[in-house]
Amino acid sequence: MNPEKPKINGITEFRSFLIGLVGHVDSGKTAIAKQLTQIVSTSGLDAHPQSKERGITIDLGFTSFIEDDLLITLVDAPGHADLIRSVVASARIIDGAIVVIDGKEGIQVQTAEHMVILELLGISNVIFVINKIDAVSAEKILQIKLQLNNLLVNTIFAGNKKILEVSAKNGTGISDLRKDITNWVTNFPKTPFNSNLSAFPIDHHFPKKGIGAIVTGTTQGSFSVGDRLTVIPHLSEVKVKNAQIYHQNVEKVPHGFRAGLVISGIEIDQLQRGDILTRTPKQYQKAELLEVEINFSRHFQKSIRFGSQIDVTNGMVTTSARVFPFYYGDQEIRMKVDEINYQQIKAWKKENLNYGAFLWFQHLQLLLPEEKLVLSKLDLSPSTLRFFGTAQIKQILPSKPNPEVHYIKTKRGKIKNPQYSDTTILVEGLAQSKEGAKTLIQSKLEPPFGIITNIFGGKGVVVAEKPKNHACAIGDIVSLRLQRSIKISKNKSYN
Numbered sequence: 001m002n003p004e005k006p007k008i009n010g011i012t013e014f015r016s017f018l019i020g021l022v023g024h025v026d027s028g029k030t031a032i033a034k035q036l037t038q039i040v041s042t043s044g045l046d047a048h049p050q051s052k053e054r055g056i057t058i059d060l061g062f063t064s065f066i067e068d069d070l071l072i073t074l075v076d077a078p079g080h081a082d083l084i085r086s087v088v089a090s091a092r093i094i095d096g097a098i099v100v101i102d103g104k105e106g107i108q109v110q111t112a113e114h115m116v117i118l119e120l121l122g123i124s125n126v127i128f129v130i131n132k133i134d135a136v137s138a139e140k141i142l143q144i145k146l147q148l149n150n151l152l153v154n155t156i157f158a159g160n161k162k163i164l165e166v167s168a169k170n171g172t173g174i175s176d177l178r179k180d181i182t183n184w185v186t187n188f189p190k191t192p193f194n195s196n197l198s199a200f201p202i203d204h205h206f207p208k209k210g211i212g213a214i215v216t217g218t219t220q221g222s223f224s225v226g227d228r229l230t231v232i233p234h235l236s237e238v239k240v241k242n243a244q245i246y247h248q249n250v251e252k253v254p255h256g257f258r259a260g261l262v263i264s265g266i267e268i269d270q271l272q273r274g275d276i277l278t279r280t281p282k283q284y285q286k287a288e289l290l291e292v293e294i295n296f297s298r299h300f301q302k303s304i305r306f307g308s309q310i311d312v313t314n315g316m317v318t319t320s321a322r323v324f325p326f327y328y329g330d331q332e333i334r335m336k337v338d339e340i341n342y343q344q345i346k347a348w349k350k351e352n353l354n355y356g357a358f359l360w361f362q363h364l365q366l367l368l369p370e371e372k373l374v375l376s377k378l379d380l381s382p383s384t385l386r387f388f389g390t391a392q393i394k395q396i397l398p399s400k401p402n403p404e405v406h407y408i409k410t411k412r413g414k415i416k417n418p419q420y421s422d423t424t425i426l427v428e429g430l431a432q433s434k435e436g437a438k439t440l441i442q443s444k445l446e447p448p449f450g451i452i453t454n455i456f457g458g459k460g461v462v463v464a465e466k467p468k469n470h471a472c473a474i475g476d477i478v479s480l481r482l483q484r485s486i487k488i489s490k491n492k493s494y495n
Contacts, residue, residue: 006038006039006247008248011245011250012245012250012254012257014071015070016071016073017095017096017185017256018073018075018095018258019072019073019074019075019095019097019098020075020094020097020123021074021075021097021098022087022090022091022114023102023110023111024109024114027105027131028100028102028132028168028169029076030061031131031169032131032174033061033076035168035171036063036174036177037065037074038063038064039247040063041062041063041064041073041216041258061075062074062075062216062258067182070182072181072185073258075090075094077091088117088313088316089274089313089316091117091123092316093203093218095188095256096126096127096184096185096188097118097123098181099114099115099118099129100131101129101130101131101144102131103131103135106140112299112385113385113386115151115157116297116299119156120295120297120374121372121374124157124160125188126157126160127160127180128162128163128164129163129164129165130144131168132168132169133172133173134169134170135167135169154298162180197220197278198220198222198278199276199277199278200215200219200223200259201217201220201275201315202216202217202273202274203217205268205271205272205275207268211262212241212262213262213263213264213268213271214263215260216261218256218257221255221279222252223243223259223261224240224243224251224253225240225242225243225251226239226240227239227279228240229263229278230277231275231277232275232277232281232366233365234275236270238266239264241263243259245258245259245260261277263277273316273317274316283368284367285366285396287361287364287365287366287367287396288360288361288363288365288399289358289360289396289397289403290391290395290397291356291359291394292358292359292373292391292392293357294323294325294345294355294375294389295390296340296345296388297342297389300387302341302377302384303340303344304323305338306325307488307494308322308323308494309321309379310323310375310376311376311377311378312376313373313376318376319361319363321359322359322488324336324359324360324405325340325355326357326358327354327355327356328353329406333406335406335408336406337355358397358488359373359391361490370393372390372391373391375388375391404485404486404487404488405485405488406483406485407485408483409482409483411430411480411481411482412479412480413477413480414427414474414476414478415473415474415476416428416474418474418476422466423466424464424466425449425465426456426462426463426464427452427463427464427478428459429460430460430462430480431462432459433458433459434459437460440462440480441454441455443480445480446479446480447467448467448468449465449466449467450465450467451464451465452464464478
């Protein structure tokens with residue numbers, strides 16, 4: 001088969017699967033893809049000029065091979081830490097993944113980070129491949145397998161005991177890998193698909209002289225020549241002039257196929273990766289402020305502070321936002337949480353305590369309300385895990401007025417007179433003025449003390465109920481917990 005422009009009859013009748021190749025930089029993902037590939041497509045096999053110059057994959061590359069009635073597309077994702085956004089983009093369109101481990105280096109930081117991304121997005125169809133077995137001992141390979149099996153405990157990959165060994169350099173194990181991929185994809189569980197949704201997320205776009213604007217992507221729903229589509233987020237209308245699947249002209253691209261479309265009605269420089277062609281633009285809603293539920297990764301060891309600036313991936317696009325975690329108190333009041341982490345959420349779930357967060361984007365977004373958002377802190381060192389969870393949208397909120405969260409402020413005073421009367425004491429330090437003291441009347445002090453009933457003088461001293469069966473002395477500490485509220489803002493620094 002000609003690897004450049006093969007002739008494939010009835011390509012739309014094939015069963016199409018997209019498989020991601022992920023792993024640390026220099027683990028040999030592209031070399032494995034080269035061994036498996038029959039058809040080269042967009043940026044496949046490091047065709048990008050910068051990939052050739054730098055010797056690493058810098059962009060998503062697409063190639064494929066055919067077995068019987070299966071069209072298997074390999075999505076080669078960059079392994080370099082600085083290019084992690086492309087890995088998230090690839091994970092949005094794949095049915096399964098091959099995690100490639102360097103046999104000489106073992107499991108590295110980005111190997112683990114890519115696995116976390118797959119787990120966050122619920123991609124459990126995974127094959128693990130140890131590459132470069134020609135350069136390592138059997139003992140080293142066994143050591144990596146034991147390390148991997150320990151790493152998989154308590155993950156969605158825990159039941160996956162299949163670890164293949166290959167050498168992309170000399171071809172050892174490649175034919176077995178091809179057979180395993182073929183058998184593996186035919187047993188994939190059926191992925192639920194919303195038949196009312198049509199989406200073509202653009203992963204590459206370029207002009208071609210004499211043809212026009214070409215966009216490539218993976219179909220969610222079917223697309224046909226002559227379709228009039230809307231481009232999200234531009235809301236421009238375009239028309240599909242031609243469609244191809246791996247160089248084959250087709251009138252209709254079925255669901256789940258990688259394709260190239262020639263479109264008219266928009267300038268190519270207006271487009272970017274992550275823009276979406278759709279017949280159903282009304283399903284996308286404008287959003288700047290969201291209320292979400294966060295699913296925190298057990299692998300992320302740090303905490304996320306209230307008001308932190310984070311990175312949010314919506315589809316293939318990563319943008320910045322501020323996150324404001326809270327839990328629901330009495331009467332569903334949102335109570336501010338200074339910081340959030342996996343252990344905190346685990347404890348809330350155990351207590352059946354409802355929790356959430358506000359996500360406030362820096363710029364207006366167009367998104368699907370059912371979209372799962374990926375949350376990260378890409379300003380952290382790439383030597384540590386940077387992805388901390390996903391967010392499910394609960395509701396899209398207006399950005400004005402600014403929403404409020406509540407918090408508890410604890411004031412401490414001390415007893416000035418333990419015997420003001422038979423039933424009351426005088427407390428100083430809870431307020432600084434007569435006016436401030438008045439606002440505290442009817443507030444309940446922390447036990448064993450009772451309610452503040454009045455003020456005394458003009459310097460903030462208050463009268464409070466004396467505790468029963470509890471001796472009091474001058475200078476004893478008295479505490480008062482008050483509920484306060486603040487309005488959040490995307491423009492304020494909370495560090």
